[in-house]
Amino acid sequence: MFAKKNRPSLSSSLDVQSNIEDEDFILRKRIRDNSPIDDRLDGDSESLNLASDEEEDIPGCPLPSTPEDNELLEAEMTEVLKAGVLSDEIDLGALAHNAAEQAEVFVRKVWEASWKVVHFKNLPKWLQDNDYLHRGHRPPLASFGACFKSIFRLHTETGNIWTHLLGCIMFIGATIYFLLRPAWQINLEEKMIFLSFFIGAIVCLGFSFAFHTVSCHSEMIGKLFSKLDYCGIALLIMGSFVPWLYYGFYCHYQPKIIYLTIVIVLGFFSIVTSLWDKFSTPQLRPVRASVFMAFGLSGVIPAIHYVYMEGWFNEISRSSLGWLVLMGLLYILGALFYALRIPERWFPGKFDLWGQSHQIFHVLVIVAALVHYHGISEMAMHRVSLGECDIKHTAIVL
Numbered sequence: 001m002f003a004k005k006n007r008p009s010l011s012s013s014l015d016v017q018s019n020i021e022d023e024d025f026i027l028r029k030r031i032r033d034n035s036p037i038d039d040r041l042d043g044d045s046e047s048l049n050l051a052s053d054e055e056e057d058i059p060g061c062p063l064p065s066t067p068e069d070n071e072l073l074e075a076e077m078t079e080v081l082k083a084g085v086l087s088d089e090i091d092l093g094a095l096a097h098n099a100a101e102q103a104e105v106f107v108r109k110v111w112e113a114s115w116k117v118v119h120f121k122n123l124p125k126w127l128q129d130n131d132y133l134h135r136g137h138r139p140p141l142a143s144f145g146a147c148f149k150s151i152f153r154l155h156t157e158t159g160n161i162w163t164h165l166l167g168c169i170m171f172i173g174a175t176i177y178f179l180l181r182p183a184w185q186i187n188l189e190e191k192m193i194f195l196s197f198f199i200g201a202i203v204c205l206g207f208s209f210a211f212h213t214v215s216c217h218s219e220m221i222g223k224l225f226s227k228l229d230y231c232g233i234a235l236l237i238m239g240s241f242v243p244w245l246y247y248g249f250y251c252h253y254q255p256k257i258i259y260l261t262i263v264i265v266l267g268f269f270s271i272v273t274s275l276w277d278k279f280s281t282p283q284l285r286p287v288r289a290s291v292f293m294a295f296g297l298s299g300v301i302p303a304i305h306y307v308y309m310e311g312w313f314n315e316i317s318r319s320s321l322g323w324l325v326l327m328g329l330l331y332i333l334g335a336l337f338y339a340l341r342i343p344e345r346w347f348p349g350k351f352d353l354w355g356q357s358h359q360i361f362h363v364l365v366i367v368a369a370l371v372h373y374h375g376i377s378e379m380a381m382h383r384v385s386l387g388e389c390d391i392k393h394t395a396i397v398l
């Protein structure tokens with residue numbers, strides 16, 4: 001490359017190879033300089049940066065670009081190619097194949113870095129979910145790298161992604177803090193009971209974050225992760241019941257086991273329903289909200305039982321039930337926002353990026369989980385203050 005003008009004869013195949021590489025570089029440089037892609041990406045600084053990054057990746061230094069040099073190089077290139085083809089040293093088929101592959105990789109990289117948000121009507125059918133959100137949708141991004149990079153771009157899913165990503169990180173932190181408490185403060189059995197709630201919350205928020213991040217990858221991945229998202233909700237409800245039933249029926253072994261069994265069966269039913277292909281379609285949005293709401297509301301039965309056992313106007317039952325009722329109301333409110341798509345149904349196209357129903361639902365889920373954590377912590381403290389059971393493992397006849 002540095003001694004082009006003093007290039008020796010073309011007899012050596014090594015030289016032919018070196019020349020071809022040089023010409024290939026010139027060609028690629030020219031293609032980039034005159035690329036129609038640049039027109040498409042006009043004004044997009046990100047893609048321009050990528051183009052310059054690509055340039056830095058290519059070894060060697062820039063060639064002189066005077067017209068005389070270009071003419072000379074073109075003439076030499078023709079000679080080189082002729083000699084190569086005639087001597088069978090260049091496989092044109094392989095060259096064409098390589099060039100096509102390189103071009104494909106390049107275009108894909110540019111596309112991934114330079115995609116622009118699209119209108120709802122321009123989305124493929126499998127990405128059309130909420131028609132009250134007009135602009136700002138991600139187009140299909142057929143690579144996980146591009147999906148995860150989209151976390152840092154502004155579109156209809158940005159709020160959904162970040163609400164549950166931050167919520168997930170917060171609960172991971174709370175779990176580590178809780179598990180590291182010394183044993184004299186919280187014993188191992190209680191840590192395991194609380195852990196079921198923490199795992200439910202982390203899995204639910206984590207799956208939700210993952211779903212909203214990769215939902216635009218492809219129809220297959222979108223469906224798979226939406227199923228995981230629903231399974232996460234079922235796990236959160238199950239995990240929330242465990243500590244509540246454990247402390248609520250601390251000294252009443254039989255009802256505790258019966259209620260826990262019912263919760264596990266209902267949770268299993270919700271997960272199986274979530275795995276049903278049609279469950280994630282927009283038409284079944286109210287059905288989805290109803291299934292999880294019914295599962296959550298099934299907690300009313302053990303709650304009434306608990307109050308009957310503890311006494312209706314007992315301070316303890318009022319306090320622990322108060323938090324439980326507040327949690328239930330927050331979940332119901334969230335499910336209503338989600339199912340009815342409020343507020344965007346009243347102002348279509350006005351809540352495309354911020355304030356849409358799904359973001360409100362996400363925030364309410366996090367607040368409800370925090371309220372529940374506070375509620376079960378109070379129940380646990382109350383239980384500790386009471387000491388051991390008077391009559392351990394008493395069965396209550398239902």
Ligand SMILES: [Zn+2]
Nearest residue numbers: 160208358362
């Ligand atoms: Zn969500």
